[in-house]
Amino acid sequence: MARKTGSHSQITGPKIREQALQLFASHGFAAVSMRQIAAAVGVQAGALYLYTPDxxxxxxxxxxxxxxxxxxxxxxxxxxxxxxxxxxxxxxxxxxxxxxxxxxxxxxxxxxxxxxxxxxxxxxxxxxxxxxxxxxxxxxxxxxxxxxxxxxxxxxxxxxxxxxxxxxxxxxxxxxxxxxxxxxxxxxxxxxxxx
Amino acid sequence: MARKTGSHSQITGPKIREQALQLFASHGFAAVSMRQIAAAVGVQAGALYLYTPDxxxxxxxxxxxxxxxxxxxxxxxxxxxxxxxxxxxxxxxxxxxxxxxxxxxxxxxxxxxxxxxxxxxxxxxxxxxxxxxxxxxxxxxxxxxxxxxxxxxxxxxxxxxxxxxxxxxxxxxxxxxxxxxxxxxxxxxxxxxxx
DNA sequence: ACGTTAACTGAACGCCTGTTCAGTATCAAA
DNA sequence: TTTGATACTGAACAGGCGTTCAGTTAACGT
Incomplete structure (x- = not known):
């Protein structure tokens, strides 16, 4: 598996920020892992690094x-x-x-x-x-x-x-x-x- | 090395709570490790568990x-x-x-x-x-x-x-x-x- | 239809996490 | 001076962390 059907940076990018915001707000920045954010978005953790350096x-x-x-x-x-x-x-x-x-x-x-x-x-x-x-x-x-x-x-x-x-x-x-x-x-x- | 000279639970106990409070407040609960607290107190991480279950x-x-x-x-x-x-x-x-x-x-x-x-x-x-x-x-x-x-x-x-x-x-x-x-x-x- | 680019996977990296525990040194009482 | 109880070490455990990257598939311009 690699690229997913219907995948677009204009969709995934905002989705990442949206989910990260919600998770950070409810559990705290340090308590939330990149893997949790990725799971909420529906991608693997590595994919997040196409949208943020860290x-x-x-x-x-x-x-x-x-x-x-x-x-x-x-x-x-x-x-x-x-x-x-x-x-x-x-x-x-x-x-x-x-x-x-x-x-x-x-x-x-x-x-x-x-x-x-x-x-x-x-x-x-x-x-x-x-x-x-x-x-x-x-x-x-x-x-x-x-x-x-x-x-x-x-x-x-x-x-x-x-x-x-x-x-x-x-x-x-x-x-x-x-x-x-x-x-x-x-x-x-x-x-x-x-x- | 094991027990330290001059060590007492009445000193270490409050010290742990004091350092934990300060560290939690400045960096956040999730961002502070048990080893950091222990280091601030001057003991090893395992010693903390004589004073708190977790x-x-x-x-x-x-x-x-x-x-x-x-x-x-x-x-x-x-x-x-x-x-x-x-x-x-x-x-x-x-x-x-x-x-x-x-x-x-x-x-x-x-x-x-x-x-x-x-x-x-x-x-x-x-x-x-x-x-x-x-x-x-x-x-x-x-x-x-x-x-x-x-x-x-x-x-x-x-x-x-x-x-x-x-x-x-x-x-x-x-x-x-x-x-x-x-x-x-x-x-x-x-x-x-x-x- | 083809070739290129964009989007993502999945495994791996070294390091750090909370927690447990057998062993050991110090203290306090007898 | 001996004997427990107390206070702590240091190593180990399994699992999670942020991050990287070679490989793979979908989308898209030509």
Whole structure:
């Protein structure tokens, strides 16, 4: 046996990333073997190396793609006029994006430590860029007198942690819908940054 | 070579748990080998099995101990009179406790997935018990008209996520002291649950 | 129909894994 | 000083790890 009928790199490539993402997120990077990923895709382990130079590069690819898409999606988002509208847009965007990609979000927070120094720095930089987006909104609101925040950097971290945490408990089809969750979180954030 | 001079189970036992905690927290449970832990302690890998039946039991022991101590510490905490004072006590306690045990906190949030079903359920139950402590405060405040919270369960998760996140960015000797951080977080929480 | 390229297999590489255990040195009590 | 109990070594076990590669088959342009 060698090449399989109907096999195409445009199918296998995405399949590998998809299965790797799911497996890494549920069991952890180190706990998942290349053979497990291959089995989930339906190929032998050796075939994975047509798509990635090594295991760490596969993880990096997943994280880099996620961060790029996150920043691109936020850049494309409507954010209204003024700090208050911008903050609301950010809160709703962050919750929506994170809920739709819980696996990738989890990975990007948990598995950075499995990256080499330069790959780590790259992802960390992108994360910081995203955090800066929120901090700029808070700073603008603070200067405009719309927000009352003792420390914008701390508030940035606090708000992001609070919002990101939604992925740990939210279940589709549960007591609360996504829209209701977003409404309630926005209510809490709005009050927290206010007078 | 066999027994080492000055060797005692009361020294080696804690040393193993201490090193395992640190290694698991920085590299992840699956990425750390028994030989690495043994080397950090200064013994051979086989010696670890005088102190734990297997690797997973070692992890479980660390998590169980941490959760027990967390609940015991909160139970022993002064919490003042009324929901507002209780909430403030909880916020300050949670930040203080988590900052003093960042490794264990990180582990208990990240490595639950490496536990078997019944061990997982045990730790999850303890965590839920801790979360319930906060939720009861929020419920009491809501009923007393002191807080204005659309959903106490969501608010519980939001506040815990926000507070726990402090361990990801706080560095001792940085721009802000622990006390300042606690003050600012309390300010945000107080406003978030208010009118 | 043919030849080339793309996709994959399956076996092998050396190394590391968690765990067990017979043997041995140290400690503490008598 | 002898005697157990305690603490540990070092080698071994079977199996899994990431990774490489010669060989094989399917797909596709001509």
């Amino acid at each position: 295991k760490e590069a596969l993880l990096f690819d997943l994280l880099k793609t996620h961060m790029d898409e996150l920043l691109a999606a936020w850049a494309a988002e409507e954010r209204g006029a003024g700090p208050m509208a911008a903050l609301e847009a950010f809160v709703r965007f962050h919750i929506g994006f994170n809920l739709s990609r819980a696996d990738a979000v989890f990975l990007s927070y948990m598995e950075l430590r499995n990256l080499g120094p330069e790959n780590f720095a790259m992802i960390e930089g992108l994360r910081r860029a995203y955090e800066t987006e929120l901090e700029e909104i808070l700073k603008a609101g603070q200067e405009a007198g719309v927000f009352l925040i003792p420390d914008t950097k701390l508030a940035t971290m606090a708000i992001i942690a609070m919002l990101t945490g939604v992925t740990t408990w939210f279940r589709e089809g549960g007591r609360l819908s996504r829209a209701m969750v977003a409404d309630i979180y926005w209510d809490m954030v709005r009050k927290a940054v206010g007078a | 690797k997973e039991a070692l992890l479980f022991d660390l998590l169980k101990t941490h959760m027990d101590e967390l609940l015991a510490a909160w139970a022993a905490e002064e919490r003042g009179a009324g929901p507002m004072a209780a909430l403030e006590a909880f916020v300050r306690f949670h930040i203080g406790f988590n900052l003093s045990r960042a490794d264990a906190v990180f582990l208990s949030y990240m490595e639950l997935r490496n536990l078997g079903p019944e061990n997982f359920a045990m730790i999850e139950g303890l965590r839920r018990a801790y979360e319930t402590e906060l939720e009861e405060i929020l419920k009491a405040g809501q009923e007393a008209g002191v807080f204005l919270i659309p959903d106490t369960k969501l608010a519980t998760m939001a506040i815990i996520a926000m507070l726990t996140g402090v361990t990801t960015w706080f560095r001792e000797g940085g721009r802000l002291s622990r006390a300042m951080v606690a003050d600012i977080y309390w300010d945000m929480v107080r406003k978030a649950v208010g009118a």
